[in-house]
Each structure stands twice: as structure tokens, then as C-alpha cells.
Amino acid sequence: MFSTDSDSMVKSYKYEVFTKGIEEQIRKGILQAKDRLPSVREIKERYNLSTSSIQSGFESLMIKGLIESRSRSGYFVTEMKERRIPEIKTTLSPVVRDKVFMKNMMLTSKPNSEAASFNNTVPGDLLIPQKLILRTMQQVIREKGASLLRYYPSSGLESLRKQIAQRMGIYGCTLNPEELIITDGALQALTIALSSVTKAGDIVAVDSPCVFSVLEVITNLGLKVIEVPMNNCNGFDVEYFQKACVENDVRALVVTPNFHNPTGIMMSDEAKKKILTIAEVHKLCIIENDIYSDLYFEEERPSSIKSFDHKGLVMIYSSFSKTLAPGIRLGWLYAGNYYSKAERTKFALGRTVSPIYQELVLKLLQENRYERHLRSFRKKLHQQAVLLLEVLRRYFPQDSYFQQPKGGYSIWGQMPENMDMQKFYQYCEDHKVLFTPGGTFSRTGQYSHHFRIVFAERITSERIILLRKMGEKAQDFLL
Numbered sequence: 001m002f003s004t005d006s007d008s009m010v011k012s013y014k015y016e017v018f019t020k021g022i023e024e025q026i027r028k029g030i031l032q033a034k035d036r037l038p039s040v041r042e043i044k045e046r047y048n049l050s051t052s053s054i055q056s057g058f059e060s061l062m063i064k065g066l067i068e069s070r071s072r073s074g075y076f077v078t079e080m081k082e083r084r085i086p087e088i089k090t091t092l093s094p095v096v097r098d099k100v101f102m103k104n105m106m107l108t109s110k111p112n113s114e115a116a117s118f119n120n121t122v123p124g125d126l127l128i129p130q131k132l133i134l135r136t137m138q139q140v141i142r143e144k145g146a147s148l149l150r151y152y153p154s155s156g157l158e159s160l161r162k163q164i165a166q167r168m169g170i171y172g173c174t175l176n177p178e179e180l181i182i183t184d185g186a187l188q189a190l191t192i193a194l195s196s197v198t199k200a201g202d203i204v205a206v207d208s209p210c211v212f213s214v215l216e217v218i219t220n221l222g223l224k225v226i227e228v229p230m231n232n233c234n235g236f237d238v239e240y241f242q243k244a245c246v247e248n249d250v251r252a253l254v255v256t257p258n259f260h261n262p263t264g265i266m267m268s269d270e271a272k273k274k275i276l277t278i279a280e281v282h283k284l285c286i287i288e289n290d291i292y293s294d295l296y297f298e299e300e301r302p303s304s305i306k307s308f309d310h311k312g313l314v315m316i317y318s319s320f321s322k323t324l325a326p327g328i329r330l331g332w333l334y335a336g337n338y339y340s341k342a343e344r345t346k347f348a349l350g351r352t353v354s355p356i357y358q359e360l361v362l363k364l365l366q367e368n369r370y371e372r373h374l375r376s377f378r379k380k381l382h383q384q385a386v387l388l389l390e391v392l393r394r395y396f397p398q399d400s401y402f403q404q405p406k407g408g409y410s411i412w413g414q415m416p417e418n419m420d421m422q423k424f425y426q427y428c429e430d431h432k433v434l435f436t437p438g439g440t441f442s443r444t445g446q447y448s449h450h451f452r453i454v455f456a457e458r459i460t461s462e463r464i465i466l467l468r469k470m471g472e473k474a475q476d477f478l479l
Contacts, residue, residue, distance in 0.1 A: 015057025017047050026066050026077055033079040037067060063383055118435055124457035127380055128325045129373050133360070136369065140359040148355045154347045156182020156332070157358050163365040164332055173307040173316070179339040181346050182332050182353050186291050189317035189333035190217050192349065194252065196315075196341040197285040198223055202251040205244060207236055209412070209441030209450070211261050214254060214289075226250065227444060232403060235265040238274045245282045252285045258302045259292040262441060262452035263412040264405025272305045279313050285338070288316040292408040294323050294374055297382045302407075312337035320361055322409070323370075323377060330357040378407075384455040385411070391464055392453070395471030397478065409456050415449045420477045427473055433466050 025031040038046075040054050049057075058075055061067045068078045141148065155161070161177040168175050183189040198204065200222030206214060208227035218225055226248060228241045236255065244250060253275070257267035279286050288305045296302060306316040315338060319331035330353060335342035364370040385405055392402045392413065399416040413435075415421065425437060438450030457463075 013056065013060075014049060014053045015060065017049070018043050018054075019057040019061055022061060023064070023066060031077050033077050035077045036073075037075040037077070039074055063379075063386055065386060118433070118453040118455070118457070123322065123325060123377075126384075126458040127377055127456060129377075130325075132364075132369060132373060133325060133328070136363055137356065137360050140356060140363060144355075144359055148359065150355070152352045152355045152358060154351060155343060156180075156353060157362060160358050160362045160365075161332075163362060167365065168304075171301050171303070171307070173304050175306075175316075175334045176336075179336050180332060180334050181339075181342060182330065182358060183317070183346065184331070184350060184353050185321060185329045186289070186317060186319035186331045187213055187217060188346075188349060189319070189331045190214065190254070190287065190289070191221070192333055192342050192345045193285075193287045193315045193317060193335070193338075194218065194221055194223065194254070195345045196335065196338040197287075198251045203248050205241060205250050205253045207255050207260060208444070209262055209438065209447055210254075212440045215443070218254070225443065227442060228253075229446075230260065230263050230265060232263075232265075232401075234271070235260070235263075235267050236271055236275070238271055238278070241275065242278050245278055245284065250282065250284050252287055253279065254287045254289065255305070256289040256292065257305055258290065259295060259406060259408030261292065261408060262410045262436070263403050264408050264410055265403065266302055266406045269303055269308075272303065273308050276305055276308055276313070280311060284313075286314045288314055290316050290318040291322055293318070295378060295381060295409070296407040297378065297385070298406060306334070315342075323374060324361075324364075328357055328360070329354065330361055381409070381455070384459050387459050387464075388453065388455045388467075391467050392471065395468045397471070397474050400474075409454050411453050411455065413451050413453060415451075415474070416478060417449060418479045419449060419474065420479055421449055423477045424474055427477075428470055431466065431469070433470050 022031065022037060031037075037058075040051060040058075043049065043054050043057075044051065058067065058069070061075075062069065066078055067075050069075055158177070160182060161180045165175040165177040165180060181189075181192065183192065194204065194217065198221065201224065203224045203226060204218055205226045205228055206218070208229050210227065215225070226244045228244065229237050231237055236257070241253070255275070257272055259266055275286065286305055286309075290304055290306075293301055293304065304316060306314040315333065315335055317331060317333040321328055321330070333342065333346075361370075364373075389402060389404060389411060392400075392411065396402075396413075397416055397419070401414040403412040403414075405411055415424070421437075425435075428435060435451040435453050438447030438452070439445065441447055441450075441452070
């Protein structure tokens with residue numbers, strides 16, 4: 001068992017003395033839409049709080065979408081609008097597709113030098129803890145010196161693997177550090193995992209829409225793909241997956257259950273358990289992408305599929321590039337029952353992972369700096385998501401739909417079926433507003449009217465104005 005200091009994991013704020021009561025009254029319907037809340041002065045007198053603490057409390061309620069501020073009038077309960085949740089009109093059948101996925105890499109990795117780039121799922125300057133990383137890296141260099149220039153163990157530092165296993169154990173996912181491999185990022189972890197359980201020509205299931213990089217790894221390994229559709233309401237289509245497994249010899253499932261990229265959907269625990277049951281029946285391996293699970297917007301980190309696995313059918317992988325900085329190429333893979341093959345594959349792909357990155361992450365974990373950083377990171381990310389979602393819903397065509405993310409980096413947008421998407425994308429490109437077209441997330445052509453928009457870069461007033469223009473101009477492209 002691992003002990004934790006609860007005070008270091010959960011921080012309480014002075015303003016909660018009044019915000020918890022307001023939030024409870026709103027959720028129970030005692031406070032109704034458009035009701036005015038007590039003034040700053042009234043709360044100050046009642047609770048003996050500072051003005052700054054009260055303002056912080058109101059801001060926290062605004063981030064949650066519960067209240068809104070009106071100039072010179074005070075704070076009011078937000079009017080919650082009922083939103084239509086459209087079903088993705090798809091007739092995907094579990095047919096194996098083996099065509100090479102030849103999409104332009106620039107659609108997903110063009111440098112963020114444009115005026116409004118919303119296409120890269122990596123933390124921008126607002127989120128990267130530059131001072132923390134550079135200061136810690138300098139400490140590592142002073143302490144380790146020339147040893148950083150030598151090979152480290154192929155599977156990674158033992159102390160780092162123990163720290164990762166201990167941290168995952170806190171969230172209910174028991175991992176043996178001896179069966180954990182440090183990798184050069186998440187894609188290397190995925191490559192190792194797939195190579196350990198498949199051979200060229202085997203069939204792999206993926207959630208659909210699916211990120212371009214995952215599809216490329218599968219293609220490069222000579223594997224065939226079955227795409228399992230994601231439903232706006234319920235997420236991963238478990239029944240469809242079960243049917244695909246009955247009709248095909250599926251060897252592995254690559255899935256992102258928590259804050260799926262690009263939809264932002266979080267899979268329910270019930271669905272996670274059902275997927276695991278299907279894997280047990282058909283004796284296939286689940287390769288779980290856990291890369292976004294630390295980026296949750298609600299009260300606690302969601303459970304992983306691996307936490308319910310008692311037969312060793314699940315491999316799980318993650319990376320620190322999404323939560324620290326994209327240049328820190330350090331990930332990990334828990335191979336479990338497949339460790340022997342995975343260890344050999346890792347060695348063949350590279351003798352060691354950057355020693356300085358391993359030592360950097362180890363120190364951040366050991367000294368609890370990583371957890372403190374994550375609390376601030378998630379808050380900023382959530383603020384960005386709320387702001388961007390409001391802009392999209394307000395200014396884009398009425399029949400557009402934007403999935404509200406519960407964590408992660410991205411919002412999945414769906415434009416009206418009578419929209420000329422080619423003209424829309426061309427207009428956006430001409431004005432240097434970059435989204436990722438839905439077509440890059442599938443080989444089926446089902447997502448021609450979808451696009452992913454990422455909120456990892458600072459949402460400036462300039463970017464909001466550009467997005468507003470894009471949304472208003474989109475009306476002109478309706479057929």
C-alpha cells in the first residue's frame with residue numbers, strides 16, 4: 001500500500017465557505033435562472049472574507065458555468081439552455097479496411113505560428129510550466145553531472161518506474177513496476193504494445209474518430225483496421241465492438257476511454273467493464289491510452305480500464321508531453337503479461353530514453369511538484385475550454401453542434417449537413433484560422449462535416465474575434 005498526504009493532494013480555498021452553499025442551492029433548484037446573488041459587500045460582512053477571496057469564489061462558479069457577471073449589476077444565476085445532441089448519422093459496418101491512410105501531416109502538426117492555430121494537441125505557452133521545468137532541469141544537471149551522458153537501463157530508471165506505479169496505485173490502478181517500460185513518448189509505447197500482440201495482417205479495432213498518429217502506427221505495422229464509432233451521448237459503441245469481434249478475428253483494441261481525442265468524451269465505468277468482458281471472451285488484448293486522464297475538469301481522476309483487469313489482458317500507456325511540454329519525450333507502457341516481448345521490442349527501437357528527461361520527471365514526482373503543477377494546469381485548461389465552447393456555440397450556425405469536453409484538449413465540432421465544407425476550410429485557411437478537418441480522423445469518410453478544435457493555446461481577444469468572423473461567415477456557405 002502507498003500512503004498519501006491528503007492535504008497535498010486536495011487544496012481547499014477560503015471562498016468555499018460561501019460558494020458551496022450557492023452551488024448546492026443552484027443544483028437543487030432553490031436558486032433559479034436569472035436570480036441575483038448576494039453582493040460582494042453582503043458576503044464580506046456575513047463571512048468576514050477579503051474582497052479578493054470573494055472575487056475568486058465568484059470566478060470559480062463562473063468557470064463551472066453556474067453564474068454570470070453583469071456589468072454594474074452584480075452576479076446572477078446562469079440561464080441553462082437545453083442543447084440538442086444530434087446522433088452521428090453513420091452506418092459503419094465492421095468491414096476490415098487495409099488502404100494506406102495518406103493524409104497530409106500538416107493538417108495535424110502545422111507549427112503554431114499562425115494567428116489562430118487550434119490544431120495541435122500540445123500545451124501552449126500559457127500552460128507549459130517553463131520556470132518549473134528549467135529550474136528542475138538545472139538541479140538535475142548539477143546533481144547528476146556527467147552520468148547524464150551515459151546509457152540508462154533499457155526499460156528505464158527503476159526509481160522512476162516505482163514512482164509511476166505508486167502514483168497509478170493511488171488512483172486504483174495496481175501496476176508492478178518490474179513490468180513497466182519507460183518509452184520515448186506515447187507513440188513508441190503504442191508501437192511496442194501493438195508489436196507485442198500482433199503481426200502484419202492482423203486485425204485491430206480502434207475508436208472512431210481516431211487520431212491520425214494512431215492510424216499511422218497501425219498502418220506502418222501492416223495491420224488491418226476496424227473502426228468502432230463513438231456516439232455523442234454514450235461514447236464508445238460497445239455493441240458494435242462486440243459484433244465486430246464475433247464476425248472478425250480481432251487481436252487487439254486501441255482505445256482512449258478518458259477524454260477521448262478528438263471528441264473529449266469520457267467512457268463510463270460500466271462501458272469499461274463491458275469492453276473488458278468482451279476482451280476476455282474473445283481473448284484479445286486491450287491497449288489503453290491513458291494520456292489525457294490527468295486532465296480532468298471535475299472532482300477526481302477517472303478510473304482506467306486497467307483498474308478492472310484481473311486477468312492481465314490490458315496494456316496501458318501514457319506520456320508526460322501533454323501535461324508538461326511537447327519537447328519532453330518521455331512516456332511509459334505497462335506491458336504486464338506481454339512484458340517479455342515488449343522488453344525486446346523496446347530495446348530494438350532504442351537502447352535508452354533521454355537520461356535528463358527521466359531524472360527531471362523523477363524529481364518532479366518525488367517532490368510532489370508534478371501534482372501541484374497539474375492543479376494549476378487543469379484550472380487554466382478548463383477556463384480555456386469554457387471560453388472557447390461559448391464562442392463556438394454563440395457565433396457558429398444554429399444547427400452546428402459542439403461536444404462539451406469533460407477533460408483533455410479538444411472540442412469536436414459538427415457542422416450542418418448543408419454546409420459547403422471545402423469553402424469553409426478555404427476561408428479559414430485564407431484568414432489563418434487552423435482547425436483539423438474531421439476527415440483526418442478516419443478512413444471511412446464519415447466525418448466530412450466535423451472538425452477538431454484545440455484549446456491548449458491562449459485564447460486571446462484577437463483569436464476570439466477571428467473565431468467570431470469564421471462562425472458568422474459560415475452562414476454564407478450553407479447550401
